Amino acid sequence: MFQILGVLVVFGMVFGGFMLAGGHFDIIVKALPFELMMIGGAAVGAFLIGNSGKTISKTLKDFSKLISGPKWKASDYRDLLALLFQLTKTMKTKGVIALESHIEKPHESTIFSKYPKILKDHFAVDFICDTLRMMTMNLEDPHQVEDAMEKQLEKHHHEEMGPANALQNMADALPALGIVAAVLGIIKTMGAIDSPPVVLGAKIGSALVGTFLGVFLAYGLVGPMSVRLKNVYEEEAIFYRIIQNVLVAHLHGNAAQISVEIGRGHVPSEFQPSFIELEEALSAAPAE
Known part of the structure; x- marks a missing residue:
């Protein structure tokens, strides 16, 4: 919701300020x-050139x-903590053998x-099953297990960050692409150098729209989108980090x-259950 509001504020303040300052939209609209077409098309083309099919697909999906x-x-x-509680409790009370059926075929597991x-x-x-499997194979050194989990988390996080990095690269390129469009506009203007000043002024103004558009899209829209996606991925990564913390403990x-x-x-903090809430969730968890 705040993202839609933010877009409206960006457009309203930029173009509203331009209008209140006495600017006319006729040249911009034309x-x-x-x-x-030139700037957006080049940015999309560069995005397709510079990224794998997997990253392109994930970027569209994660919008x-x-x-x-x-x-x-x-x-x-709460569900994650209850799940990990049941798995670790089963391992402690019933032993490794009782856990094997759950980690080998999790989609058939009653837990x-x-x-x-x-x-x-x-x-x-x-992530859960591979780590518990390592434990059942007598890899019980907490530091070794934690190191192995850390490498898995780093790999997964790197792959998840692909769309955010791709959008940031696009944002970095947009101002330069705006200059490209502006230069093409100047070339067009120079081809009509013998035109009256009024005509030349309109052509130069049209060329400068390219520079404006590149910078505006980069810092007003695409750049913030990249930051937003990055923050989302960072917060989602905490979920997997909790798995590591519980199993290492x-x-x-x-x-x-x-x-x-x-x-x-x-x-x-905004999602953290209180001690009592967690106790109730663990107590309410269905028995195996």
């Missing part, structure tokens, strides 16, 4: 379609996150199936209750 924000909500963090949204996230499920020999309490402390 030049805008052609300048937008909705500009408004909707991170996919994980308060209830999802994972209680949390369908988490189950749909392939990385979260694989479990490896250090803590009880399941203590491990998830450590994880609770890393939940973003």
Whole structure:
């Protein structure tokens, strides 16, 4: 919602200020379609040249996150802590053998199936299962496991940041593309150098629309979109970081209750359940 409001404020303040200062829109309106075709088309073309099909597809898919924000909500963090509590408690009380069926076939697991949204996230499920599998293979050094998890998180985060980086590259290129369009406009103007000053003034004004448009799109729209996506990805990454915190705490020999309490402390403040709320969520979790 704030993103839509922000776009309206940007357009309203820029063009409203131009109008109140006595500016006329006739030259801008006349030049805008052609300048937008050159600048926007070149930016999209450069975006296609510079990015893989996977990044292009993910960028288009993740545009909705500009408004909707991170996919994980308060209830999802509670579900994650409850899931990890049940898994670590099962491992402590029933042993490794009882856990194997859950981590080898999580989509058939009676524990994972209680949390369908988490189950749909392939990385979260694989991250949990791969780490627990390492533990069942007697890799019980917390530092080794934490290091292996850290590398997985770094790889995943790097891949997730692709769209934000691609949009930032586009934002960086737009001012230069605006200059390209402006230079083409000056070339057109020089071809009519013998025209009256009124005609030349209109042509120069039309050329400068290109410079304006490139800078305006870069710093008023595309750049902020990149920042917004980056912030969304950063917040979503906290969800996976909590998995690491809980499982490493479990490896250090803590009880399941203590491990998830450590994880609770890393939940973003706006989504963080209180101690009592977490206790109630764990108590309400269906028995296996």
